[in-house]
Amino acid sequence: MASVWTGKSLDSDRRFFMAAIVYYAVQQRSLNIRNNQEDDILFQVRSMALMVWLAFSAVLPQMLSAQQRESSASTAFGLEAVEASAERLPRLHSLIIHQRGETIYERYFNGRSASQPANMKSASKSVISALIGIAIEEGFIDSVEQPIIEFFPEYVDTELAPTVASITVEDLLTMQSGLTSTSGRNYGRWVVSDDWVDAALRMPVIAEPGSRMIYSTGTTHILSAILERASGLNAKAFAQRYLADPLGFRMAYWSQDPKGVYFGGNDMEMRPRDMLAFGLMYLNQGRYDGEQIVPGDWVQESFQAHAQSPRGEGRFYGYGWWLRDMAGLQVPLAWGFGGQLIFVLPMFDMVVVATSDSTPGDTRRGHLGRLYDLVEFQIIAPLLAQQQALQSAVSHK
Numbered sequence: 001m002a003s004v005w006t007g008k009s010l011d012s013d014r015r016f017f018m019a020a021i022v023y024y025a026v027q028q029r030s031l032n033i034r035n036n037q038e039d040d041i042l043f044q045v046r047s048m049a050l051m052v053w054l055a056f057s058a059v060l061p062q063m064l065s066a067q068q069r070e071s072s073a074s075t076a077f078g079l080e081a082v083e084a085s086a087e088r089l090p091r092l093h094s095l096i097i098h099q100r101g102e103t104i105y106e107r108y109f110n111g112r113s114a115s116q117p118a119n120m121k122s123a124s125k126s127v128i129s130a131l132i133g134i135a136i137e138e139g140f141i142d143s144v145e146q147p148i149i150e151f152f153p154e155y156v157d158t159e160l161a162p163t164v165a166s167i168t169v170e171d172l173l174t175m176q177s178g179l180t181s182t183s184g185r186n187y188g189r190w191v192v193s194d195d196w197v198d199a200a201l202r203m204p205v206i207a208e209p210g211s212r213m214i215y216s217t218g219t220t221h222i223l224s225a226i227l228e229r230a231s232g233l234n235a236k237a238f239a240q241r242y243l244a245d246p247l248g249f250r251m252a253y254w255s256q257d258p259k260g261v262y263f264g265g266n267d268m269e270m271r272p273r274d275m276l277a278f279g280l281m282y283l284n285q286g287r288y289d290g291e292q293i294v295p296g297d298w299v300q301e302s303f304q305a306h307a308q309s310p311r312g313e314g315r316f317y318g319y320g321w322w323l324r325d326m327a328g329l330q331v332p333l334a335w336g337f338g339g340q341l342i343f344v345l346p347m348f349d350m351v352v353v354a355t356s357d358s359t360p361g362d363t364r365r366g367h368l369g370r371l372y373d374l375v376e377f378q379i380i381a382p383l384l385a386q387q388q389a390l391q392s393a394v395s396h397k
Helices: 012-031 039-075 079-087 121-137 161-166 169-173 184-191 196-201 217-231 235-247 272-283 296-302 367-395
Strands: 092-099 102-108 315-317 322-326 329-336 340-345 350-356
Touching (some): 079 102, 092 367, 121 235, 121 272, 169 217, 217 235, 235 272, 272 340, 272 350, 322 367, 350 367
Antiparallel strands (some): 322 329
């Protein structure tokens, strides 16, 4: 069932009525004064009643106006229209909208339920980024500038040494390793190899590390191996201890490569509400339920545009997070194939989570575009317009 909240305001007649009640109550109190009291006491009480009535009438509209401004931000977009659009997406599995500390909309579609984990696909790259930030904070990794050859000493005296020595942790986080992508047409050949990390590192060099974005799932898979070698824990155990436990959930299924390294860029499963908790942590600068889980400066760096995507204008990449122009705003999002999405909207104190069917089929075409349109034009754009209108009204007072 959808959880829908709408705000209601009081009109001027009702404000006057409330003020009148206060005035009447105080007047009645004055009339109950014993007849033998002096007239000046009765006069003072009635004067006080008038003053209270006037003050209350003056202050109440401002109080209600502030309340209305706060509540209307949640209802600037129509939840009924959002739900109608969501119901027209046959591949949509879940949609959650959380704003100002409460879930204002949550619904599961096409036979799905809140208890079912979703394969996050490439949105798991954002989780890998969080784990690397934690590993640096805990001292397992020196910094983002650390050359990755320090984690792979077996390559020191090989022909790959110059390549591996020239790539840093940051180059992997920002998809700027300079290595040919393992994604797209190379994906099938890569995942049938016996050693995914070695196969990713042996991809031909086509750019200077740090010079341009080359989207590659192999890049974040190398980060998973680094996490394991640096901490002594496999990526799933590390994630459970340092991320999932503080966020209050258990890590679900997560696939491994033939060497047992957890897939660093794909096939991680979470329930939509767990994805929401992850997004809320980033919304709150790495804090959740009063605990600092990911360093605040890591969140800020993750949401900075470190590389421009070749996939289209207005798309950038941070530390494992996409930055996409939506309604004139640069919105950080965790993106997974087929429509697994976490939108973080600090301007509106909001996180939006969506999961979808990612299997092949006729309805897959156009699904992601329509899902983006729903979030951009039915949630973000109305909120932005309302915020701009409020700012304009304040500036003209």
